[in-house]
Amino acid sequence: MANKNNGNGATKVKLTKADFTSDNEVRWCPGCGDYSILSQVQKLLPTLGVPKENFVFISGIGCSSRFPYYMDTYGFHSIHGRALPIATGVKVSNPELSVWVITGDGDALSIGGNHFIHALRRNLDINILLFNNRIYGLTKGQYSPTSEFGKVTKSSPYGSVEQPIRPVNLALAAEATFVARSVDRWPHHLSEMIRKAYEHKGTSLVEIYQNCNIFNDGVFSDYTEKDVKDDNTIVLEDGKPLIFGKERDKGIILDGVTPKVVELNDGYSVSDLLVHHEKEESPVMSHILANIEFYGGPVPVGIFRSIDKPRYEEMLIDQMNDTIEKNGKGDIQDLLNSGHTWNVN
Amino acid sequence: MTDKTTERSETIEPEDILENIESATIRFAGDSGDGMQLAGTQFTNTTAIFGNDLSTLPDYPAEIRAPAGSLPGVSGFQICFSSKDVKTPGDEPDAMVIMNPAALKVNIKDLQTGGILIVNEDAFKTLNLQKAGFETSPLEDDSLSAYRLIKIPITKLTLNALEKFDLTNKIKERSKNFTALGIIFWLYDRPLEPTVNWVNEKFAKVPEVAKANITALKTGYNFASTTRIFASHYSIKKAKMKAGKYRNITGNEATALGFVTATTLAKIPLVYASYPITPASDILHELAKHKTFGVKTIQAEDEIAAICAAIGASYAGSFGITGTSGPGLALKSEASNLALITELPLVITNVQRGGPSTGLPTKTEQSDLLQAMYGRNGDSPLPILAAATPADCFYMAFEAVRLAIEAMSPVILLSDGYLGSGAEPFAIPNIKDLPKIKIMHHTDPKTFEPYKRDKKSFSRPWAIPGTFGLEHRLGGLEKSDGSGDVSYDPENHQLMTDYRHKKVESLANLIPELEVYGAKSGKLLVLGWGSTFGAISTAVEKEQKNGTDVSSAHLRYINPFPKNLGKVLGSFEKILIPELNMGQLSMIINAKFNLKVIQLNKVHGKPFLIHEIIKKIRLTLEGK
Known part of the structure; x- marks a missing residue:
C-alpha cells in the first residue's frame, strides 16, 4: 500500500502510475483489450490532482469488473449489474469522492440495464467506463446485448435472433449529460475521453470498444486496423466540421433530417459540412450522429454530448442545507415531542 | 362493554x-x-x-x-x-x-x-x-x-x-x-x-x-x-398510564423516528433508500421530511437499487437503511448477501404483508420469517429483530441500528402491515435514557487490515473511502481472513463462514433475556413474536385471572434468540406458538430445541382476535 499522498497528507508528493498499481496480479487473458484501458487509467489518475484516497472504483461482475482489484485505490467489486446503485449511495453519502464505475456490456446493459438508464437521468457526478466487447467473456462465450444480429455463439449456434442495444443511443435517450465513445487500441484518444469524462460535472459515460481476443477476436478490427480505421470512423470534435477518411476527403452533410456522406472534391467544400456542437442543449443532433451508420456513414468516436445540468447529489444536499438554514438543525428530543402530544401525571 | x-x-x-x-x-x-x-x-x-x-x-x-x-x-x-x-x-x-x-x-x-x-x-x-x-x-x-x-x-x-x-x-x-x-x-x-x-x-x-x-x-x-x-x-374515563409525555404513533412512523433517533445520537448521517411498496412506503414518506437531521432519502428505481444504494452509503461512511415488504425482500436477497460478506452495517426493514407473490398487499401477515432467516444463497446468517407493537417499532428500529454497527452486519427488522399502519399511544422517551451507539471508523494505516476481527464481537474494522492510507478492495468474492484478499482456500472459507455465524451468535450477549409474563414454570407457555403480542398477552392475562396455569413470553429478537430461551422452554410442559403464518417460528423452535410445539396458525390477512387465542389455550390444556 503506497503511503504517498497529494491531498490531506503531511507531505505533498507527486503521484505516479505505480501509486495506482495494486499488488494483485492481473488475471485477464494475455492480449485482452482491458490491459490498455487499465494502463490509461493508471497513467491518467496521478495527473488529476485528486488525493489518492478520494478515488473509489466500483464494479459489477464480468471480466471488466475485476478492474478495481488492480487499482491501488478504494475499490468495491460488487454483484452483477449493481455497481451504479452502489455508486449512487457512495456519491450521495460523500460527494467529495471521485467515483468511477467499471462495467461491461452484459453488466451495464443486460442485468443492470435499469440502473444504467436511471443513473444517467439522475446525473450524479460519477464516471462510467463501459467496456463493450459484444460478448460474454467470463461465462465463456455467449452472445451479449450488444452482439450483432445473427451472431453465432455457444448459446446461439444458429445465430442470435436479438437486435443489439447501442449504448450511446440508450444513453442519449436517457438524456445523459456526457456521452462519449473510444476504442481500446486508440490510447491517446481513450485517455483524452477518460479525462474529459472526469472533468465533466455530472454522469459521464464512455463506451469503450474493447477486443476480447478469446471469444470475439477482431469484432472491432474495422475501427482498429491501420489501413481501414480512418475510413470507417469519424472523430467528433467540438466546433469542428465532420470530416473523415484516410485522405480526410469525406464529410457529413445534413440533407433535411438525414445525414449524408459526401466526397469533398465532388462539389462539396468544408463549409457545407455539418459542424459538431457537443454542448447543444437538445439531444436531437447527437442522436443523428449516433445513427449515421444507418445511412452508410462511419462510426463516430469522441464526445457526442457534453452539457451542464444540476447534479443529483448537489440538489439533494442543497435541499437539506436550505431546510436547515430555514428551520435550524433538528433537535431529536423536539422531534420526538412533536405532533399531538399530551401529558399523563 | x-x-x-x-x-x-x-x-x-x-x-x-x-x-x-x-x-x-x-x-x-x-x-x-x-x-x-x-x-x-x-x-x-x-x-x-x-x-x-x-x-x-x-x-x-x-x-x-x-x-x-x-x-x-x-x-x-x-x-x-x-x-x-x-x-x-x-x-x-x-x-x-x-x-x-x-x-x-x-x-x-x-x-x-x-x-x-x-x-x-x-x-x-x-x-x-x-x-x-x-x-x-x-x-x-x-x-x-x-x-x-x-x-x-x-x-x-x-x-x-x-x-x-x-x-x-x-x-x-x-x-x-x-x-x-x-x-x-x-x-x-x-x-x-x-x-x-x-x-x-x-x-x-x-x-x-x-x-x-x-x-x-x-x-x-x-x-x-x-x-x-x-x-x-x-x-x-382516562386510563391510568405511566406518567410522562405521550403522542399517538403508527408503527411506520415509530420505525422512521427510531432510525432518525439512533443515527442522530450516534452522530452518523442516515441514508434511506427505498422503492415505494405497500405497506412500507410511509417510512420513506416520514424520513423524507427530516432533512434538518441530515437525513438523505433516495427513491430508487427498484428494490435492488434501493438496497445497493444503502450499501454504498454505508460503505462511504453513512448509515444505510432500506425498507420494503415481502416481495421486495425477495428482490433484495442477493444484495443482502453482498452486505453480509463485505461486512458493512445496514438495516433492512420488512413491513410484512400477505403473500406469496403479490399476495394481499394491504393485509397483514407474519409469513416472511423463514425468508428473512434463510432466503439467501450460501450459509448466510443475519441478525433478525421483530417489533411487538406500533410503539415498539421505535425501540426495535433503534436496536437494529445499534446491532448492525456492533456486528458490522446487515440486520433485518420485521414489522407488518398491522403494526405499520396501526397506532397506539407512545410514551415519548427521554433521549438520555436510550442506549449509547458508538461509531468507530478506522483511521490508522499501520494497524489496518480490512478483515482483522475484533476478538469479542468478531466484527471487522469500518474503513471508509477518503481515509488516507487505507485503500483496500471489498467485494462479493470470499475474502482471506485478515488481509481481505480474494481467497479460494478451503480452510479459509470454513473459517470465514464460522466467523460469520459467531458474529451473529455473539450478539446474544448484547440483547435482553426473554421475559416470562406469569409463573416462570408450569403447564403451558404461549410463545409469540412480532405483532401478535397484543392478542397473546391479553388472552393470557385473561386466562390467568381465571386461575388458569398459563404464562406468555414474546420474542423480539429472533436471530440470535435470547440466551435464556432454551431454559424458558424447558420450564413448561407444553409450548403453544400462535403465528399469522403456517408455522414458521414453530419450525425454527422445533429444529433448534428438538421440540414439538403446539401451533395456532391463521392467514386471514388479519391479526388474531383475543378469543381465538383463549380458545386454543383452553383446548391445549384440555389436551385436545
Whole structure:
C-alpha cells in the first residue's frame, strides 16, 4: 500500500502510475483489450490532482469488473449489474469522492440495464467506463446485448435472433449529460475521453470498444486496423466540421433530417459540412450522429454530448442545507415531542 | 362493554343517560371514497388526547378507487379505547358506523350481538343495494334484528346543514364523514375541539371547506344530542398510564423516528433508500421530511437499487437503511448477501404483508420469517429483530441500528402491515435514557487490515473511502481472513463462514433475556413474536385471572434468540406458538430445541382476535 499522498497528507508528493498499481496480479487473458484501458487509467489518475484516497472504483461482475482489484485505490467489486446503485449511495453519502464505475456490456446493459438508464437521468457526478466487447467473456462465450444480429455463439449456434442495444443511443435517450465513445487500441484518444469524462460535472459515460481476443477476436478490427480505421470512423470534435477518411476527403452533410456522406472534391467544400456542437442543449443532433451508420456513414468516436445540468447529489444536499438554514438543525428530543402530544401525571 | 355504572346528570334532562364504561371498540366502515380512514384517525387523535389507552386497525382496500359502492371498495377503521391497558384493536366492535350497503355486507358479521349499528340510510338505494348483492334493503326486513339498528339520514343532514354554503353538492356531500364523526363523538362523550383545530389547520387554504366540515361535525353531534335517537351515551374515563409525555404513533412512523433517533445520537448521517411498496412506503414518506437531521432519502428505481444504494452509503461512511415488504425482500436477497460478506452495517426493514407473490398487499401477515432467516444463497446468517407493537417499532428500529454497527452486519427488522399502519399511544422517551451507539471508523494505516476481527464481537474494522492510507478492495468474492484478499482456500472459507455465524451468535450477549409474563414454570407457555403480542398477552392475562396455569413470553429478537430461551422452554410442559403464518417460528423452535410445539396458525390477512387465542389455550390444556 503506497503511503504517498497529494491531498490531506503531511507531505505533498507527486503521484505516479505505480501509486495506482495494486499488488494483485492481473488475471485477464494475455492480449485482452482491458490491459490498455487499465494502463490509461493508471497513467491518467496521478495527473488529476485528486488525493489518492478520494478515488473509489466500483464494479459489477464480468471480466471488466475485476478492474478495481488492480487499482491501488478504494475499490468495491460488487454483484452483477449493481455497481451504479452502489455508486449512487457512495456519491450521495460523500460527494467529495471521485467515483468511477467499471462495467461491461452484459453488466451495464443486460442485468443492470435499469440502473444504467436511471443513473444517467439522475446525473450524479460519477464516471462510467463501459467496456463493450459484444460478448460474454467470463461465462465463456455467449452472445451479449450488444452482439450483432445473427451472431453465432455457444448459446446461439444458429445465430442470435436479438437486435443489439447501442449504448450511446440508450444513453442519449436517457438524456445523459456526457456521452462519449473510444476504442481500446486508440490510447491517446481513450485517455483524452477518460479525462474529459472526469472533468465533466455530472454522469459521464464512455463506451469503450474493447477486443476480447478469446471469444470475439477482431469484432472491432474495422475501427482498429491501420489501413481501414480512418475510413470507417469519424472523430467528433467540438466546433469542428465532420470530416473523415484516410485522405480526410469525406464529410457529413445534413440533407433535411438525414445525414449524408459526401466526397469533398465532388462539389462539396468544408463549409457545407455539418459542424459538431457537443454542448447543444437538445439531444436531437447527437442522436443523428449516433445513427449515421444507418445511412452508410462511419462510426463516430469522441464526445457526442457534453452539457451542464444540476447534479443529483448537489440538489439533494442543497435541499437539506436550505431546510436547515430555514428551520435550524433538528433537535431529536423536539422531534420526538412533536405532533399531538399530551401529558399523563 | 363491562363495568357499567349509571350516572344521571342533574343539568341535563333525565332521559340523557351518560353511562360509565371501561372500554369500547368501534368501527367506521364505508366506501373508500367516504373518508372513513380520516374519521377513524380523528376519533383516534381525540381519544388519545382525551387520555384513553387505545389501539387501532385501519383496513383499507388495495385499489385506490375501486368502483364506488362495490364490495372490494369497502374501507374500514377500528379502534379499541379504554380506561385500562389496551393491547389490541378489539375483537368484536360494540358499535359500527356503516356508510353504505357494501360496508354493511362486509362488516356486519363482526358486530357484537346487541351492538349499536349506525347506518347512513340515504345510501341504501336500489343501485347501491344491487352493487352489494342485496335483493331487498336489510334496513326494511328483520335481518338486522340482532343489533340496535339506528338509521340516520347522514347525507341529507349534511346537505341540509350546508345548504347556504358556496360549494357544489358533490363537495358538500364529502363532509358526511364529519357528520358521522360528530354522532360518534356525542355517543362516546368526546370533545370536538381537537378535530375543529385539525380541520382549520388542514383546510386553511380553503376556508369554505373547513367551515363546511366543522358545520357537518357539529350537525352530527347536535343531531345525536337533541334527537335522543340513542338510549344513552357513554363515558370512558382516562386510563391510568405511566406518567410522562405521550403522542399517538403508527408503527411506520415509530420505525422512521427510531432510525432518525439512533443515527442522530450516534452522530452518523442516515441514508434511506427505498422503492415505494405497500405497506412500507410511509417510512420513506416520514424520513423524507427530516432533512434538518441530515437525513438523505433516495427513491430508487427498484428494490435492488434501493438496497445497493444503502450499501454504498454505508460503505462511504453513512448509515444505510432500506425498507420494503415481502416481495421486495425477495428482490433484495442477493444484495443482502453482498452486505453480509463485505461486512458493512445496514438495516433492512420488512413491513410484512400477505403473500406469496403479490399476495394481499394491504393485509397483514407474519409469513416472511423463514425468508428473512434463510432466503439467501450460501450459509448466510443475519441478525433478525421483530417489533411487538406500533410503539415498539421505535425501540426495535433503534436496536437494529445499534446491532448492525456492533456486528458490522446487515440486520433485518420485521414489522407488518398491522403494526405499520396501526397506532397506539407512545410514551415519548427521554433521549438520555436510550442506549449509547458508538461509531468507530478506522483511521490508522499501520494497524489496518480490512478483515482483522475484533476478538469479542468478531466484527471487522469500518474503513471508509477518503481515509488516507487505507485503500483496500471489498467485494462479493470470499475474502482471506485478515488481509481481505480474494481467497479460494478451503480452510479459509470454513473459517470465514464460522466467523460469520459467531458474529451473529455473539450478539446474544448484547440483547435482553426473554421475559416470562406469569409463573416462570408450569403447564403451558404461549410463545409469540412480532405483532401478535397484543392478542397473546391479553388472552393470557385473561386466562390467568381465571386461575388458569398459563404464562406468555414474546420474542423480539429472533436471530440470535435470547440466551435464556432454551431454559424458558424447558420450564413448561407444553409450548403453544400462535403465528399469522403456517408455522414458521414453530419450525425454527422445533429444529433448534428438538421440540414439538403446539401451533395456532391463521392467514386471514388479519391479526388474531383475543378469543381465538383463549380458545386454543383452553383446548391445549384440555389436551385436545
